[in-house]
Amino acid sequence: MASNQIVKRMPLINSVVRWVTTRRSDEIQYYRKYPIEIQNETLFYLIQSAKDTVWGKAHDFASITSLLEFQQHIPLQDYNDIKPYVDRLRKGERDVLWPGETKWFAKSSGTTSDKSKFIPVTREALEECHLRGPKDIFMQYIITHPETKMLKGKVLTLGGSHQINNFNKDSYYGDLSAIMLENVPFWSDLFRTPTTEIALIEEFEEKIEQIIATALEENVTGFAGVPSWYLVLFNKVLEKTGKKNLLEVWPNLEVFAHGGVNFEPYREQYRKLIPSAQMHYLETYNASEGFFGIQDNEHSNDMLLMLDYGIFYEFIPMSDFGKENPTVLGLEEVELDENYALVISTSAGLWRYIIGDTIKFTCKYPFKIKVTGRTKHFINAFGEEVIIDIAENAMNVACQHTGAIVNEYTAGPVFMGEKQRGAHQWIIEFDQPPEDLNHFISTLDNTLKTLNSDYEAKRHKNLTLEMPHVVVAPKGTFYKWMKQRGKIGGQNKIPRLANNRQYLDELMNMLPDKS
Incomplete structure (x- = not known):
């Protein structure tokens, strides 16, 4: 037209x-006032809808009358746990994780694995x-x-x-x-x-x-x-x-x-x-x-958690994440400015599913959040516990103080050797490089110290960690790298942090000077 x-x-x-x-x-506005009630309604809508599915029968959904029983009946899940059920769905089997047929699957590798994940997308979830x-x-x-x-x-x-x-x-x-x-x-x-x-x-x-x-x-x-x-x-x-x-x-x-x-x-x-x-x-x-x-307020960089989208939320404190029986909190139990791994149950048939993102709450009633990183994307090779939120903030400060504009970056550890202290290596592609790269590096380092006491302790007198090693990549490097990996376009993301050198080594091998 x-x-x-x-x-x-x-x-x-x-x-x-x-x-x-x-x-x-x-x-x-209604669920800003009554968030806990709406989440409880969502939980029992999901349970009642799926009680006659393969999953619902296996976990005795028909007998669940409380959140505690829900948590007792269903262990925390990741993709490997649900993959056999997804494979059945992809072959056309009905009523497996959610009532009816699932025709659509969102192909996602995220940034944590080279293997593709196929996330079910039901009509209700759409x-x-x-x-x-x-x-x-x-x-x-x-x-x-x-x-x-x-x-x-x-x-x-x-x-x-x-x-x-x-x-x-x-x-x-x-x-x-x-x-x-x-x-x-x-x-x-x-x-x-x-x-x-x-x-x-x-x-x-x-x-x-x-x-x-x-x-x-x-x-x-x-x-x-x-x-x-x-x-x-x-x-x-x-x-x-x-x-x-x-x-x-x-x-x-x-x-x-x-x-x-x-x-x-x-x-x-x-x-x-x-x-x-x-x-x-x-x-x-x-x-x-x-x-x-x-984001419901342009003057604040947090987001309103959407509570009536057929999603029930739970939260694992990152201090407990990875433990055999971690603490898992409901919405009414969360605290402000604490990092949580996000757990969801949804009308797509995902049950107590750990999606791999970490968030923190900036406000309660209404509940507002910021995404702080990924459960598998951090640098903690030396006990420094640098997460994406801290890295992004430090990068922003370094840019503001030096006039630099960054296109893309990724960072990871330089492991200790016979003649090498530990360090963090940053590969950065600038749109506008800083006039003084050393000033940029020192600002980045000092801001990381200010934001993270663990990093500051490891940097003390260079005993564990040296000053960050920054490698400047030519423009277009990250695009070429993602294309080489078959990950351009769509929902593919540049991995910001890793606790190993896989991404760093791949990028270093593409640079004209690998020294």
């Missing part, structure tokens, strides 16, 4: 949108969670910005791709973004570019070319997705058009709903690409396993 036809229908569209947003806003999240983030934006002209244009999407599952011709797998594109209402095409056919092109670089060929003439007012991959697209757009920034291409850009990775390392690059004080950035917390949080 042509843009002028959309504009003609704007009064009707706006009326419908305003009615829907007001109604949904009232629902969210409608109650994955498709509701994007609606809510834009609903919240419309409420707080009633003057918005976003609906007069289109949202640019950079989707993934899907393939037919080779176990069953009627079931499909692919990036979650692709699954969502296949299941959104037909009328969403009025507000989205490119077409679904282009968005689902499997080859990422071909997709980029097709998007550029079709979207340059559109009135793009917003975009949503993973910041790192949009940078690849936008730099190609500027290269193709010869423009200085994106506002010269799409002058009505006003909102970016981002997720998947921490936005802070990319913020300065986006300020250069979109030099406008009227550009709004909204964080989301979504994964193949579910949509968990939205």
Whole structure:
């Protein structure tokens, strides 16, 4: 449909949108007031729905009357625990983890394994969670910005791709973004570019070319997705058009709903690409396993935990994580500013599933969170316990103090040797390098000390840890590395920290000077 036809229908569209947003806003206000009650309702909705499934019968769901009984009946799970059940689902078996047939599976390797995981995505999970999240983030934006002209244009999407599952011709797998594109209402095409056919092109670089060929003439007012991959697209757009920034291409850009990775390392690059004080950035917390949080206040960098998406939450204190019988808390038991591993039970048939993310609460009533890292992504080779949240904060401070802008980075240990003290090695690709690299390194180091007493203790007099070893990588290194690993586009993420040298060694072998 042509843009002028959309504009003609704007009064009707706006009326419908305003009615829907007001109604949904009232629902969210309700669960801000009654979060514990809503989570209890969610738990028993899930149990009752699944009591006659293979899983529900095996764990005697019919007899469960309390959270304690639920926890006693079901051990904590990871993907290896549920994989035999997922394999049955992929072959077409019904009523295994959730009632009915599961046709869609989100292919995800995350950053913790090279093996693919196939996360079930049921019809209920799509409608109650994955498709509701994007609606809510834009609903919240419309409420707080009633003057918005976003609906007069289109949202640019950079989707993934899907393939037919080779176990069953009627079931499909692919990036979650692709699954969502296949299941959104037909009328969403009025507000989205490119077409679904282009968005689902499997080859990422071909997709980029097709998007550029079709979207340059559109009135793009917003975009949503993973910041790192949009940078690849936008730099190609500027290269193709010869423009200085994106506002010269799409002058009505006003909102970016981002997720998947921490936005802070990319913020300065986006300020250069979109030099406008009227550009709004909204964080989301979504994964193949579910949509968990939205930023409901642009002046605060935490997110509202979404409690009515068919997800029941539990939390393992990271001080207990990895123990045989860790403490597991309900929502009413959490404390502020403590790191927790997130555990979910969902209408996709995931039961007490540890997704691998760590979060901390910044507020209670309403419950708000920040993502702090991954349960397997940290550096603790020498007892220093550096997590992603601390690394990101230290990197931001180093950039602010030195004028540097970082494209990508990863870090890991340098292990002790006969003539080598321990250290952390950082491989950094700069968009704008610091004038004084040594000042950047010392600022990074000092900030890590300030934020982490364990790191500070190990750095004392260089006895355990030396000053960080920083290797500057040429522009494009991380893109080439991810392409080499078959992990470009979609929901693939640059691993920030590791407690071994796998990623560091792979990258070092790609650099022109490996010394």
